[in-house]
Amino acid sequence: xxxxxxxxxxxxxxxxxxxxxxxxxxxxxxxxxxxxxxxxxxxxxxxxxxxxxxxxxxxxxxxxxxxxxxxxxxxxxxxxxxxxxxxxxxxxxxxxxxxxxxxxxxxxxxxxxxxxxxxxxxxxxxxxxxxxxxxxxxxxxxxxxxxxxxxxxxxxxxxxxxxxxxxxxxxxxxxxxxxxxxxxxxxxxxxxxxxxxxxxxxxxxxxxxxxxxxxxxxxxxxxxxxxxxxxxxxxxxxxxxxxxxxxxxxxxxxxxxxxxxxxxxxxxxxxxxxxxxxxxxxxxxxxxxxxxxxxxxxxxxxxxxxxxxxxxxxxxxxxxxxxxxxxxxxxxxxxxxxxxxxxxxxxxxxxxxxxxxxxxxxxxxxxxxxxxxxxxxxxxxxxxxxxxxxxxxxxxxxxxxxxxxxxxxxxxxxxxxxxxxxxxxxxxxxxxxxxxxxxxxxxxxxxxxxxxxxxxxxxxxxxxxxxxxxxxxxxxxxxxxxxxxxxxxxxxxxxxxxxxxxxxxxxxxxxxxxxxxxxxxxxxxxxxxxxxxxxxxxxxxxxxxxxxxxxxxxxxxxxxxxxxxxxxxxxxxxxxxxxxxxxxxxxxxxx
Numbered sequence: 001x002x003x004x005x006x007x008x009x010x011x012x013x014x015x016x017x018x019x020x021x022x023x024x025x026x027x028x029x030x031x032x033x034x035x036x037x038x039x040x041x042x043x044x045x046x047x048x049x050x051x052x053x054x055x056x057x058x059x060x061x062x063x064x065x066x067x068x069x070x071x072x073x074x075x076x077x078x079x080x081x082x083x084x085x086x087x088x089x090x091x092x093x094x095x096x097x098x099x100x101x102x103x104x105x106x107x108x109x110x111x112x113x114x115x116x117x118x119x120x121x122x123x124x125x126x127x128x129x130x131x132x133x134x135x136x137x138x139x140x141x142x143x144x145x146x147x148x149x150x151x152x153x154x155x156x157x158x159x160x161x162x163x164x165x166x167x168x169x170x171x172x173x174x175x176x177x178x179x180x181x182x183x184x185x186x187x188x189x190x191x192x193x194x195x196x197x198x199x200x201x202x203x204x205x206x207x208x209x210x211x212x213x214x215x216x217x218x219x220x221x222x223x224x225x226x227x228x229x230x231x232x233x234x235x236x237x238x239x240x241x242x243x244x245x246x247x248x249x250x251x252x253x254x255x256x257x258x259x260x261x262x263x264x265x266x267x268x269x270x271x272x273x274x275x276x277x278x279x280x281x282x283x284x285x286x287x288x289x290x291x292x293x294x295x296x297x298x299x300x301x302x303x304x305x306x307x308x309x310x311x312x313x314x315x316x317x318x319x320x321x322x323x324x325x326x327x328x329x330x331x332x333x334x335x336x337x338x339x340x341x342x343x344x345x346x347x348x349x350x351x352x353x354x355x356x357x358x359x360x361x362x363x364x365x366x367x368x369x370x371x372x373x374x375x376x377x378x379x380x381x382x383x384x385x386x387x388x389x390x391x392x393x394x395x396x397x398x399x400x401x402x403x404x405x406x407x408x409x410x411x412x413x414x415x416x417x418x419x420x421x422x423x424x425x426x427x428x429x430x431x432x433x434x435x436x437x438x439x440x441x442x443x444x445x446x447x448x449x450x451x452x453x454x455x456x457x458x459x460x461x462x463x464x465x466x467x468x469x470x471x472x473x474x475x476x477x478x479x480x481x482x483x484x485x486x487x488x489x490x491x492x493x494x495x496x497x498x499x500x501x502x503x504x505x506x507x508x509x510x511x512x513x514x515x516x517x518x519x520x521x522x523x524x525x526x527x528x529x530x531x532x533x534x535x536x537x538x539x540x541x542x543x544x545x546x547x548x549x550x551x552x553x554x555x556x557x558x559x560x561x562x563x564x565x566x567x568x569x570x571x572x573x574x575x576x577x578x579x580x581x582x583x584x585x586x587x588x589x590x591x
Contacts, residue, residue, distance in 0.1 A: 087201065088166060090126075092119055093175040093194030097135055099123065100175050100194065109152065109164070125152070126197070135170050135195045142193075144171040149206050165206040166199040223283060224249050227257075230290035235263045238271040239526035240335040240462075242450045244423030246431065250396055250442040257443030258285035258326065259394045260293050264300045267568045268531050268580040269335050269524055272300045275392040275447050276328035276347070276370075288324045292317060292370070296330065303570035306330045306343035307377040310367060314345065317371035326370040329392055333449070336464065336522065338385040341573075343377050345370045348395060348409065351416055355387030355453065359413045379573075387453035389426070391416055396442035397434055408434070423448040461527040463490060469519040471512065479508040479521050483532070486523050492530070496583060499563050500530055503581050507534040510542060510556045510579065529565070533580035541569045541577055 082089045082103045089103040090113075097119035107113070113122050119132060126132055129150045138145050152164045175194040227249060235243055245261045258278025266272055274296050278285045295316050299309045309330050317326055329350060331342035342350060342362065346369035350362040360382065367377030384390060391412075398408025415433035419426045426448045436444055454462055465486045469475045483504035487497045504521060511519050515536030524531040544557045560567050564581035571577050 088168075088197070088199030090123065090197040091173070091175065091194060092123075092135070092197070093192040095139065096120070097123075097132070097139075097195065106199075129168065131168055131170065131197065135197070138170045138172050138195050139193060142172045144169060146170075149202055162203075164201060164203045167202050169198045169200075171196045171198065223286065226283065227286050227289075230286060230293060231260055232262055236265050236271075238263070238265055238269075238333075239528050240269060240451060241271055241333060242423050242452060243271075243273070243448070244427050245445070245447040246424075246427040247446075248431070248436060248438075248440065248444045250440050250444065257281050257396070258289035259396065259443040259445035260289045261392070261445050261447045262293055262296060263447075264297055266300060266303055266332065267566055267582065268533050268578070269526065271333045273331045273333065273392060273447060273449060274300075274328065275394065275445060276326055277394040277396075277443075277445070278324055278326040279369075280324065281443075284321070285324065288317075288321055288326070291320050292326060292328070296328075303568060305379055305571075305573065306332055306341055307366065307379040310343045310345050310370070310377045314367075314370045314373060314375070314377070318373050322371070324371060327395075328370055331392070333384060333451070335451070336524070338383060338451075339381045340384040340390060341379055341381045343367065343379045345377065348393065348398065348405075350382065350390055350392055351409075351413060352382050352384060352388060352390045353416055354383070355385070357417060359417045361409070361413065384451055386451055389416075389423075389448065389450045391426075391430065391449075392447040393430075394443065394445045396440070396444040397430070397436065397446060399442065423450055458527070461525070463525045464522070465524075466520055466522045469508065469511075469517075469521060471517055471519065475512055475519070476505065476508055480505050482521065483523060487530075490525050493586070496530065496585070499583060500532060503532045503560060503564060503583075504534075506556045506559050507532060507579055507581070510534075511536045514538065514540065514542065515577070527585075529585055530583045531580060532582070533578055535572060535576060535578045537576040539571050539575060539577050541571065542579060 079101070082091075082101070085103060086105055088106040088109060089101075090099070090106055091101040092098060093100050099113050099115050099117050099119065099122055101115070102110075102113045110123075110125050119126055119135070126135070129147075129152070131147070134145050134147060146167065146169045148167045149165045150168060152166055154161075154163060173194050173196045174191045228247070231247055232245075235245060237243060243263050245263075247259060247261070250257065258276075258280065260274075260276050260278075262272075262274040264272040264274070274293075276289070276292060276296075278289045278292070292313060295313060296309065299312050302309075304312075310328065313328065313330075317324065326345070327347040328345045329342060329347045331340050331350065333340050340350070340352070344350075344362075344364075344366050346367070349364065351359055352362065353359045362382045363380050366380055368375045382390075393412070395405065398412050399405050400408060411434060412430065415430055416426075419429040419433070421429070427446050430446060430448075431444070452458075465482075467479065467482045469479060480501055483501045484497070487500045492500065500523070504523070508519075508521055511534045515538040517537055519534065519536040522531075522533045522535070524533070542557050544561055557567075560581050565584045567579075567581035569577055569579045
């Protein structure tokens with residue numbers, strides 16, 4: 001098809017000047033060639049067809065430029081313009097989208113196309129790209145449509161060695177004939193509605209975007225790996241609690257948050273549970289989180305009250321990075337007391353579900369966030385007896401941009417009231433109930449603990465026995481007799497029985513010599529260990545020292561450290577101290 005015999009008009013295109021009369025546009029019979037976009041005589045707003053009759057462009061005399069005459073866009077051939085455009089251009093007309101013209105760039109990518117053939121037959125690439133239905137819409141609505149970054153196999157580069165990507169725009173036009181067509185099937189004696197298909201090469205942009213996305217994915221994977229490596233790889237499982245936790249990074253960028261959790265066994269059956277959140281996102285927040293988590297484990301070994309642990313963390317957080325603020329809850333569960341003693345540094349309240357299924361919210365934070373400095377934290381407590389459960393969480397679980405955070409906590413309370421099963425199942429159910437998915441925009445950490453009510457055979461593996469000691473010379477023999485009788489009733493082996501009696505005797509003797517009343521001996525058996533603990537009213541903590549051969553005292557704690565699996569001491573909340581030791585049970589005793 002000789003495009004010099006056709007023209008195209010884009011809807012709404014405005015001419016910069018009035019249409020100029022063109023004597024050369026008249027046919028020998030005196031009738032004008034139909035201008036693009038309208039019937040003969042419609043001149044304003046139309047781009048005239050390229051005229052083969054003209055001997056030279058406007059402003060020339062037989063192709064020779066006329067001095068002082070300004071060249072006009074009207075004089076340019078549409079065929080020449082579209083032929084030099086590096087983008088892909090195809091012009092089709094009629095309901096079957098018959099080919100009127102394809103430029104050289106289009107032919108280079110897809111090959112030459114016969115004029116007059118239908119697009120479905122001669123332009124299969126447009127069908128494969130899904131453009132034919134779009135062209136139908138454009139033809140009906142007379143409004144342009146665009147599809148972005150469609151892949152064209154082998155359509156990039158001069159050698160076409162790799163796939164290309166093109167953004168195609170389909171624009172409604174009118175195609176008109178300027179004379180009789182040589183092919184009767186292609187003859188167009190009146191303007192026809194058509195479509196101009198324009199394909200811009202965006203291969204470089206798409207490849208750059210893909211490389212950027214791949215780099216961001218690698219950075220995010222590295223950040224998430226760093227975050228997860230700073231979290232516990234495997235939670236410690238206390239004797240009296242069942243514990244599970246989950247962490248889900250938020251968003252799709254590489255800036256992970258600073259959420260963390262931990263479970264720390266303190267000895268004597270007690271367990272510390274921690275959850276915290278460093279404000280902000282990125283590797284810096286994750287690094288601060290890792291330092292705080294390490295510090296918590298170190299401070300927990302001192303067996304300090306929860307508020308004192310947070311007090312130490314507050315000073316450390318300010319030293320690590322004064323611009324970073326973190327919230328944290330540090331809680332300690334003591335199975336002998338059946339309570340959860342906690343301190344909160346600006347964190348969300350702990351939720352506790354009792355044995356009847358009622359959910360209670362712990363008191364408000366007992367201190368400001370870590371890193372603010374100059375404040376005193378206090379400890380609170382909430383019952384956590386057999387059959388109870390508790391959940392500690394970060395704000396990503398309950399905070400939404402369009403709702404108050406109290407609504408999120410209330411929703412969590414309702415979900416927690418009905419979430420039954422093992423702790424890991426409860427974690428998953430809470431995430432689903434709160435609508436947490438992989439595209440959630442904030443990090444989420446959840447820690448669930450359960451204090452199961454034991455019955456049947458399990459109940460036989462957990463025992464407690466206590467004896468009040470009033471001092472005097474009869475206290476030590478009485479303590480030995482009590483320990484011997486209790487351990488015998490628990491059916492321990494003779495060796496473990498003797499070690500337990502010896503430990504109880506040494507701890508009681510140490511308390512009688514260095515402590516003050518009231519004193520108590522407590523024996524506790526779990527499915528994994530035997531615990532011996534003595535409390536008294538003096539808050540001076542014992543320490544292990546090397547006794548000289550001539551010393552008559554100072555060997556009690558050394559004996560305990562030698563025969564026991566672990567030992568330790570701590571100050572009690574009401575004043576005084578507790579000294580304990582524990583023995584790991586053989587597997588046959590556990591079974």
